[in-house]
Amino acid sequence: IRLLDLVLSEAIRAGAHTLEFRAADDSGLVLWDQDGTLTQRMRLPADAHSRLMGRLKALLGHAPGSPGPFEGALTIAAEGLAAHLDVRIATESGGSAGATIRILHATGPHHADAAT
Numbered sequence: 001i002r003l004l005d006l007v008l009s010e011a012i013r014a015g016a017h018t019l020e021f022r023a024a025d026d027s028g029l030v031l032w033d034q035d036g037t038l039t040q041r042m043r044l045p046a047d048a049h050s051r052l053m054g055r056l057k058a059l060l061g062h063a064p065g066s067p068g069p070f071e072g073a074l075t076i077a078a079e080g081l082a083a084h085l086d087v088r089i090a091t092e093s094g095g096s097a098g099a100t101i102r103i104l105h106a107t108g109p110h111h112a113d114a115a116t
Contacts, residue, residue, distance in 0.1 A: 003048060004055050009079035011041075012106045019103070021056075023049060023096030053097035056089055067091050081108035 007030055011019050016032035023029075028049020030042035044052070054064030060072040069090040076083055083106040092098040 003044075004052055005076075005078035007042065007052075008076060008083065008085075008101075009081050012081050012083055012103060012108075017103055019099075019101040021049065021052060021099045021101075023092050023094065023098055028052065050096070053089065053099060056087060056099055057097070060087060060089070067095075068097060081106060083107075 007019070011032045014032070014034055016034050018033040018038070020031045020038065021028060022031065023046075024043075027046055028044040029040055030044065031038050031040050033039075057064050057066060057068070057070060059074055060070050062068070062070055069088070071086075071088040074085045074087055076085060084104040086102040086104055087099060088101075089097055089099045
């Protein structure tokens, strides 16, 4: 929960519009779109990436180990921010989950307006 909150709050404060979580060989990659360019922002240990994907699935009402694909809307509050999100989770090659999150609207102190 804390990792997801941290990643989302950092992306929202940076003014990101889209986040992607991708599985890599031995890690997970966190990328976000800022001003039209999708850029890698973090590299997570593989187990942290797996737990993060499980948490997103659970928030959408599915079992963490379910293969998907899943999609849905979430409203989150983290680190003093609130945001409305569009979440899509899919199984990537190799069987790992990946996700795309669009930040539809965000409010709170010290954020760049992420509304689109």
